[in-house]
Amino acid sequence: xxxxxxxxxxxxxxxxxxxxxxxSWKEFFRSSVWQKSxxxxxxxxxxxxxxxxxxxxxxxxxGDILLKIFPGESPITNLNYGLLYYFLIDIFLRxxxxxxxxxxxIPYLHLPVNKKKMIHFTLVKSLANVFNTSIFIMAIPFAIGxxxxxxxxxxAWFWIFALFAFNGINNFLSIYLKRVxxxxxxxxxxxxxxxxxxxxxxxxxxxxxxxxSRLLFDGAIYNAVxxxxxxxxxxxxxxxxxxxxxxxxxxxxxxxSKKKNIKSTNISFLNxxxxxxxxxxxxxxxxxxxxxxxxxxxxxxxxxxxxFILYPTGGQNAFSLILFGLIITGMFxxxxxxxLISWESGYFDGLLARNVQLSDYISAKFYLFTASxxxxxxxxxxxxxxxxxxxxxNAAVAVFNIGVTSWIVLYTATFNPKKIDLSKSxxxxxxxxxxxxxxxxxxxxxxxxFLYGLFYLIVGETAGLISLFVAGGIGILLTKTxxxxxxxxxxxxxxxxxxxxxx
Amino acid sequence: xxxxxxxxxLYGDFSALDIESLNIEKGESFGLVGNNGAGKTTMFxxxxxxxxxxxxxxxxxxxxxxxxxAWKNFTGSYLDERFLIDFLTAEEYFHFIGKLHSxxxxxxxxxxxxxxxxxxxxxxxxxxxxxxxxxxxQKKIGIVAALIGEPExxxxxxxxxxxxxxxQIKLKALLKKLKEERxxxxxxxxxxxxxxxxxxxxxxxxxxGKIVHDIKTNENTLKELETYFxx
Numbered sequence: 226x227x228x229x230x231x232x233x234x235x236x237x238x239x240x241x242x243x244x245x246x247x248x249s250w251k252e253f254f255r256s257s258v259w260q261k262s263x264x265x266x267x268x269x270x271x272x273x274x275x276x277x278x279x280x281x282x283x284x285x286x287x288g289d290i291l292l293k294i295f296p297g298e299s300p301i302t303n304l305n306y307g308l309l310y311y312f313l314i315d316i317f318l319r320x321x322x323x324x325x326x327x328x329x330x331i332p333y334l335h336l337p338v339n340k341k342k343m344i345h346f347t348l349v350k351s352l353a354n355v356f357n358t359s360i361f362i363m364a365i366p367f368a369i370g371x372x373x374x375x376x377x378x379x380x381a382w383f384w385i386f387a388l389f390a391f392n393g394i395n396n397f398l399s400i401y402l403k404r405v406x407x408x409x410x411x412x413x414x415x416x417x418x419x420x421x422x423x424x425x426x427x428x429x430x431x432x433x434x435x436x437x438s439r440l441l442f443d444g445a446i447y448n449a450v451x452x453x454x455x456x457x458x459x460x461x462x463x464x465x466x467x468x469x470x471x472x473x474x475x476x477x478x479x480x481x482s483k484k485k486n487i488k489s490t491n492i493s494f495l496n497x498x499x500x501x502x503x504x505x506x507x508x509x510x511x512x513x514x515x516x517x518x519x520x521x522x523x524x525x526x527x528x529x530x531x532x533f534i535l536y537p538t539g540g541q542n543a544f545s546l547i548l549f550g551l552i553i554t555g556m557f558x559x560x561x562x563x564x565l566i567s568w569e570s571g572y573f574d575g576l577l578a579r580n581v582q583l584s585d586y587i588s589a590k591f592y593l594f595t596a597s598x599x600x601x602x603x604x605x606x607x608x609x610x611x612x613x614x615x616x617x618x619n620a621a622v623a624v625f626n627i628g629v630t631s632w633i634v635l636y637t638a639t640f641n642p643k644k645i646d647l648s649k650s651x652x653x654x655x656x657x658x659x660x661x662x663x664x665x666x667x668x669x670x671x672x673x674x675f676l677y678g679l680f681y682l683i684v685g686e687t688a689g690l691i692s693l694f695v696a697g698g699i700g701i702l703l704t705k706t707x708x709x710x711x712x713x714x715x716x717x718x719x720x721x722x723x724x725x726x727x728x
Numbered sequence: 729x730x731x732x733x734x735x736x737x738l739y740g741d742f743s744a745l746d747i748e749s750l751n752i753e754k755g756e757s758f759g760l761v762g763n764n765g766a767g768k769t770t771m772f773x774x775x776x777x778x779x780x781x782x783x784x785x786x787x788x789x790x791x792x793x794x795x796x797x798a799w800k801n802f803t804g805s806y807l808d809e810r811f812l813i814d815f816l817t818a819e820e821y822f823h824f825i826g827k828l829h830s831x832x833x834x835x836x837x838x839x840x841x842x843x844x845x846x847x848x849x850x851x852x853x854x855x856x857x858x859x860x861x862x863x864x865x866q867k868k869i870g871i872v873a874a875l876i877g878e879p880e881x882x883x884x885x886x887x888x889x890x891x892x893x894x895x896q897i898k899l900k901a902l903l904k905k906l907k908e909e910r911x912x913x914x915x916x917x918x919x920x921x922x923x924x925x926x927x928x929x930x931x932x933x934x935x936x937g938k939i940v941h942d943i944k945t946n947e948n949t950l951k952e953l954e955t956y957f958x959x
Contacts (some may be wrong), residue, residue: 312803454821497828499827500827500828503823503824503828504826506824507813507816507824510815510816510817510820511813514815514857515815528760571810571813571814572810572811572812572813572814574778574807574808574810574811575808575810575811575812576780577776577777577803578776578777578800578803578807578811579800579811579825579828580800580801580828580877581800581828582797583797647814647815682792713909719777720778720779720780723778724779726810727810
């Protein structure tokens with residue numbers, strides 16, 4: 226592909242492109258995010274400014290901090306050592322949080338606007354987001370205060386360009402990975418495997434990512450030749466994303482449902498459980514046949530592998546082991562569970578008017594949670610490699626998750642759930658997010674840590690662990706009672722929930 | 729079979745529904761007409777326990793619908809697409825509803841098979857999710873799903889809307905047959921006076937949530953209704 230077909234230079238020069246820029250501007254300022262009171266917007270603006278100043282200050286003093294930690298060594302070199310690690314974490318965060326800015330193409334597809342230019346425009350526009358700007362708020366003060374001062378100002382420029390290149394790589398890569406997630410999850414898994422093996426190589430001192438990072442960014446400061454590699458890779462990722470979009474920029478591909486042949490499936494194993502089994506079957510289909518829920522499930526599944534990063538690097542004290550255990554065994558429950566009931570907002574009326582017993586409805590969800598925790602726990606046995614203690618802690622947290630956390634999640638779900646339109650894409654889609662999602666995290670994360678801590682302080686480590694097992698065990702034994710309480714709760718809330726969903 | 733007692737729904741000061749008393753006999757086919765905002769859907773929803781009435785109750789066969797779930801065993805209903813699980817195929821949806829009435833997949837297939845004509849070969853065996861069907865076909869699926877489990881009470885909101893003419897005719901025949909063969913108590917709302925007058929023995933006109941007419945259908949009913957709505 227030649228540079229002219231890339232057409233980057235033409236993007237902003239034609240009248241329709243100017244219109245597009247105007248539209249994105251309007252889209253941004255008319256988005257529902259701003260449909261709050263002017264005062265709230267003002268406060269948000271102040272907060273944003275404050276954070277930006279903090280970041281800038283942090284960038285400025287980063288050199289001093291590094292000098293304190295590693296006296297006598299060049300802070301620039303030390304910072305460069307960490308940069309690639311930063312970008313590794315960054316790609317992970319982006320994958321989880323960065324929006325894909327592309328759905329806005331739809332209204333233009335039937336108009337005489339050059340489709341290729343549209344795609345270039347959207348992709349370039351994607352560079353303008355918080356993920357891409359925040360790093361420069363920190364990096365520029367550092368470049369001015371340290372690199373330009375102690376090395377050279379051209380070196381500072383090159384260094385910034387190197388960051389820009391890696392930033393771009395992460396930006397386009399995460400967009401690509403997220404777009405193929407629903408269609409070809411194997412690509413994402415493959416990439417995740419690649420990252421995991423890189424980290425493993427680093428952990429076993431076979432390849433030091435940090436040394437490579439230092440070599441690269443130090444090199445960039447002295448000689449622009451070092452920029453060629455990162456810039457080339459950035460161009461490559463751009464091309465991959467561009468080609469992917471060019472190929473898929475048809476209306477049907479943006480619609481949730483491709484008109485591919487769907488087989489009616491019947492998970493016969495679940496038939497044994499009568500109504501409850503059928504409800505679980507429907508919920509599994511819900512998860513797998515809708516983009517938003519499917520990505521939640523896949524992301525939760527990826528979290529199971531997170532242990533390969535957490536255990537080698539995160540230390541093995543009891544409290545982090547509990548938190549890691551929560552993340553690994555409970556991620557699906559927390560992630561999917563925070564929108565429980567909301568997922569079904571599209572047909573909740575039908576569930577209410579139909580012969581669905583509310584207690585069965587709750588049991589189905591409880592079993593689904595239990596199955597996910599058990600499955601994740603079984604997988605987590607592999608972490609025994611990093612120490613048998615991990616298995617013990619994960620088992621305790623898994624039992625606690627099943628017996629206690631699951632009920633907390635189920636109970637929280639009955640608080641004012643919001644409507645979710647499953648046909649909408651998921652990313653940066655905060656539809657359905659209410660206060661309860663944030664409140665939920667406090668007991669869920671805090672309770673097991675608190676319980677363990679309490680018994681650890683009074684009796685000792687073993688007692689702490691036993692307390693988690695016992696609490697979870699009691700919760701499991703009381704399944705019937707909890708189910709009954711929740712059924713009553715759901716019956717009380719049914720009108721409110723149904724009317725929320727009708728809005 | 730069905731009795732409504734002092735059923736009201738207020739939204740702030742606005743009275744959406746205000747029915748002092750209404751009794752519907754077993755096997756009666758009951759039509760509900762009224763302009764937009766007259767309270768038809770509100771009435772059905774509060775009867776089906778989907779919204780909380782400000783006061784009053786609806787009783788299906790001695791079961792107060794807001795107190796127990798037992799009425800769901802013998803009540804089939806379809807109000808709108810919120811009753812459909814849009815990521816299932818038609819068969820999967822029918823099987824799900826069948827399971828709720830303890831019917832095996834085979835029994836459901838047999839039952840649904842007799843509606844092949846009503847479906848006009850556009851629904852069964854089509855590898856599509858419900859959300860990909862047209863509005864009219866979605867309605868057909870919802871109506872047939874409401875019939876699964878041999879309901880004694882059938883509640884349909886605007887069943888004729890969005891249907892093509894031949895399906896409208898088939899639906900009328902279907903409803904008449906249900907009444908004759910199984911004595912199903914039917915509540916049907918519609919904007920189409922012709923259809924209601926054709927299918928229902930008794931027609932109630934709602935206005936501002938209140939019953940303003942309660943007529944036994946005869947040959948003059950259609951005229952009466954037309955005069956009412958013209959004025």
